[in-house]
Amino acid sequence: MKRTSEIVSIFTRKLFPFMLLYGCYLISHGHLSPGGGFQGGVIFGSAIILLGLVEGIKEAENRFQEKALSLIKNIGMLVFLLMGFMSMFFGRAFLSDFMPRGEIGTVPSAGLIFFLNLTIGFMVGTGIAVVFYRLIKFGSEE
Amino acid sequence: MIGFNGITVGIIIILLGLFGVLTKRNTIKIIMCLYVMNSGVILFFVSLGYVVSGQAAIFDHGRTLLPMVDPLPQAVMLTSIVIGLVITSLALALALKIYEEYKTLDVKDLINKQND
Amino acid sequence: MKRIVPIILLLLLAFFLLSAIKINFGQPKTGLSQYYLNHGVADTGALNIVTAIYLDYRAYDTLGEATVFFAAALGVFMLLRKPGEGEKD
Incomplete structure (x- = not known):
């Protein structure tokens, strides 16, 4: 297999943690600034996809196991449903806010x-990564 | 008088995608045209909510000066983007399985092989 | 000659769709979004109104979208497995 060029490889390795950090920032500040769960999750997933394209799928799977990513995706869906039932448990409508709110403009302002x-972001990011793994490993030997 | 704005361009993109879906014979190209149609729908609805010289619907700590664009089509189209993404990936997976089974992606050939 | 049917269909659809050019571009249209803009921050506490609609006013939509996402990702996961993978015996 042909190796990728040194420049692309080194840049990917330097850029990768910052992409993950930026994805987490977009997810956690989704209610205060442009961004949100889906957008941050896509950046989170495309960081993993970039690693898989440049370093090879083996290297990407050393850091992010496909089983673990799939498990996070499944747990994310369950947690989303459980949060809806939690607000019913607290006497509100399904999926409506029941938490105490902080001052407007800070992170805990929106309950x-x-x-x-957070749930949607991690679900989308890991789901996209799992789909990428499956599509790229299909038909390859070993 | 037809204005050259986002609404008309969105409709033209939808029609282009539909033309591709109706005339192309390769499965991968049909999937690409479906995604082009999805993009046209998104452009149409987002520009439906545009207001002249409006800013994005994000408050700056409770202070606003300009008129704001309509946030409702943007929120609905966010759902549409997600659905388009996963439907495209599912369709590509199906195309891979079709190629593995029949060794062709041409629609006419697939119909002929099924009739044999 | 073979493309005559798609072109007729497209012209028919274009005739119906292009009635949308009568919409006056750039004017506010519904009172509902004015309600969201006026009361959104006080109701939900989120400064980003799109997120407020996406996850508070219309959270059912988001639940359906998450379900479709989950089902489609699971479909890819199941379709593209290697032969014999995941079978217990």
Whole structure:
């Protein structure tokens, strides 16, 4: 297999943690600034996809196991449903806010929206990575 | 008088995608045209909510000066983007399985092979 | 000659769709979004109104979208597995 060029490889290795950090920032500040769960999750997933394209799928799977990513995706869906039932447990409508709110303009100002953003973000990021793994490993030997 | 704005361009993109879906014979190209149609729908709805000289619907700590664009089509189209993404990936996976089974992606050939 | 049917269909659809050019571009249209803009921050506490609609006012939509995402990702996962993978016996 032909190796990728040194420049691309080194840049990817330097850029990779910052892409993950930027994805987490977009997810956690989704209710205060442009961004949100889905957008941050896509950046999170495309960091993994970039690693898989440049360093090879073996190297990407050393850091992010496909089983672990799939498990996070499944747990994310369950947690999303459980949050909806939690607000029913607290006497509100399904998926409506039941948490205490902080001052407007800070991260805990929106109550449940923050946690829903977190759930959607990790679900979308890991789901896209799992789909990429499956599509690229299909038909390859070993 | 037809204005050259986002609404008309969105409709033209939808029609282009539909033309591709109706005339192309390769499965991968049909999937690409479906995604082009999805992009046209997104452009149409987002520009439906545009307001002249409006800013994005994000408050700056409770202070606003300009008129704001309509946030409702943007929120609905966010859902549409996600659905388009995963439907495209599912369709590509199906195309891979079709190629593995029949060794062709041409629609006419697939119909002929099924009739044999 | 073979493309005559798609072109007729497209012209028919274009005739119906292009009635949308009568929409006056750039004017606010519904009172509902004015309600969201006026009361969104006080109701939900989120400064980003799109997120407020996406995850608070219309959270059911988001639940359906998450379900479709989950089902489609699971479909890819199941379709593209290697032969014999995941079978217990």
